[in-house]
Amino acid sequence: MDLTSICLNKNACNKFGNTRQKHFGSILIARESVIPVAEDGTYDYDLAVIGGGSGGLACAKEAVNLGAKVAVLDFVTPSPQGTKWGLGGTCVNVGCIPKKLMHQAAILGESIHEAVSYGWEVPSLDSIKINWAALTESVQNHIKSVNWVTRVDLRDKKIDYINALGAFKDPHTIVGTLKNGSTKELTAKNIVIAVGGRPHYPDIPGAIEYCISSDDIFSLSNPPGKTLVVGAGYIGLECAGFLNSLGYPATVLVRSVPLRGFDQQMARMVTSEMEEKGVKFHHRCVPLSVEKLENGQLKARWTNTETGEQAEDVFDTVLMATGRYALTSALNLGAAGVKTLSESGKIIAETEQTNVPHVYAVGDVLEGRPELTPVAIHAGRLLARRMFANAAQLMDYENVATTVFTPLEYGCVGLSEEVALQRHGADAVEVYHAFYKPTEFFIPQRNIKNCYLKAVALREGPQRVLGLHFVGPVAGEVIQGFAAAVKCGITMEQLMNTVGIHPTVAEEFTRLNITKRSGKDPNPASCCS
Template sequence: MAPIDGTYDYDLAVIGGGSGGLACAKEAVNQGARVAVLDYVTPSPQGTKWGLGGTCVNVGCIPKKLMHQAAILGESIHESVAYGWEVPSLDQIKINWSALTQAVQNHIKSVNWVTRVDLRDKKIEYINGLGEFKDKHTIVATLKNGSKKELTAKNIVIAVGGRPHYPDIPGALEYCITSDDVFSLGHPPGKTLVVGAGYIGLECAGFLNSLGYPTTVLIRSVPLRGFDQQMASMVTNEMEEKGVKLFHKCVPLSVEKLESGQLKARWVNNETKEQAEDVFDTVLIATGRYALTKNLHLEAAGVLFIGER
């Protein structure tokens, strides 16, 4: 990519500071381009927000692996007795949720910082703003203080990633959390209902159950759709053996907050049409994700839409 000739502010502007956007920006600057990265996190319905690095660093792969490791350590303590370790009282072994989430967030913040420093060292301009198209070469960024910053680029890459999809049921947006929230949840999740049996839902259900929080999963169709189903069955069988409750062919109907602060969830079995309900401390939605392209004003850049999900 040849350097700009003065027509534009940048050779390349990347909208999105996640794994894909950052990799693209670094490769471009290595080729001699002048590059800017725009990144902004809109808070989740529960108010959760995070720093530079995208889903994987902040609310995906990294915190999930850390919580999974915490769960493995807890299980190892229980299993160690069979190998001769003398544990004073297995009944007293429990997770300190606050300490766990603090450790996870401290690690994430260190990665956020290293990422910022890396951009600075590579002379990539970082703009903490929500970008949208004015035309095919112009971006308007809304900054944290509400002011607007306009910039132009010869090439613009969209790498905005996605966010969790909420089912259209009463109480979902008001009372439920998603993977955006669980890794920084300010209180122990307690008895948890996970809605959805993709890899995100089952990963969350797995580590929550192993951390000592009773966990139930609603499965609409097949677990781990798109994966080898023999392996998927092995995963769900193992989860049930470890105490996770799985309700197959079930979809949620509503989530209601009780005076106690707990959540009453109702669901229906799509085959038998039987309805059921139970009370939980936390309801975690994991029913898929959608791309964050709606507010980019792509039509201003000449992008044609064939259809939407």
């Protein structure tokens, strides 16, 4: 039997009573016409999900589609600065969605100035500035609409939504603490932990008291002004990038390397472009303290970990982007018997199943998994199908594409050059690379020195592609299509024989023909060369 494309057997169908079949991709599953009762009749729900983010909601909805009775518990503890939000998790409220909207606002601001070179008559360019209050209001209004639609969707699907902080009482019992302090108990045959994570604050004076995080920046009541961003991961660089482009000077403290875990050559391209646009970087620096001055500004002090030199400056806002921690400490996992936790508090579950067979985890709470919304969604859906449709397909965490929405975006899929060399050896890896000239950068003449891409492949024919990396306009849109090709095992021969769409930046992948090993100049002779 093909385990990746499985049909419910007779016993499985009998378990759910009268069913009607429905296709999901290559998996044939069954939909219950009447909500089933748990086999032993002792549980309130077939599935309880702790956490109302992307992964948990996707799992809950898929489970209901398969006839399960489902409850979702979700509660947002306010940030140290008091910020809270509605149903939908990090992505919708304080992550991907507001980040992309602010990134778009920054791009539009740059476009207004460039429009003059294209013949648009824009009066008084010097007076053009962002209205922070109007921007945040628009962003928050969109988020609230998504919160509402999400709640309505749960109601329509007959998923019980409980606005409570869930924790285990025993392996099958969850206690939900409501906003007013009262509690509600429920039992479930299966339980999925999807609580995600929250920003980490460094243990320094003033961090908790005076600093904000990505939990706060998208609804900040006052313009951020001159901002210090502590941390150079993708959240830190994205925030510094759009703030600077919106007209709020940004400085970044880099503890070790920017975009740790990403291809470091591409990371340097990203930070080089940000520096060209005015973002200041202090490398090998960690914060020492943040002090609030009488005028309300913040004096931050930091030290260089290599030289020992200390420095300080005054800012209007200090944003901490020093990583995230999993929200597992409040779950009382010991009562459920879940013991597979990493040092960081994340759950170790190879196939989303913990050491307790009926307790699962999806999303950012998992150790060693990409902290990306689409990953959580797909894993949640596949998990629901395994629980309630006898499916067997597991989540494939390899070759997951992602994009860093910095001023010049960075999109990638597959292995970085460093990891490829480590796994396969220098003699077995070939790297094709090129600089390119986006047509949209011709008028006006924009900096193109950081527009760069590369393909990391096996050297031996037909040269299977191990990773694709792209720094340039709309990198997310570019890399998404190529991600499917990498997933299907595309080779350099196939890539080179693909006819590109001209003039686009995506076609540059089809024009790659110079290897690093050759030592040839990777700069193009013209836009059509």
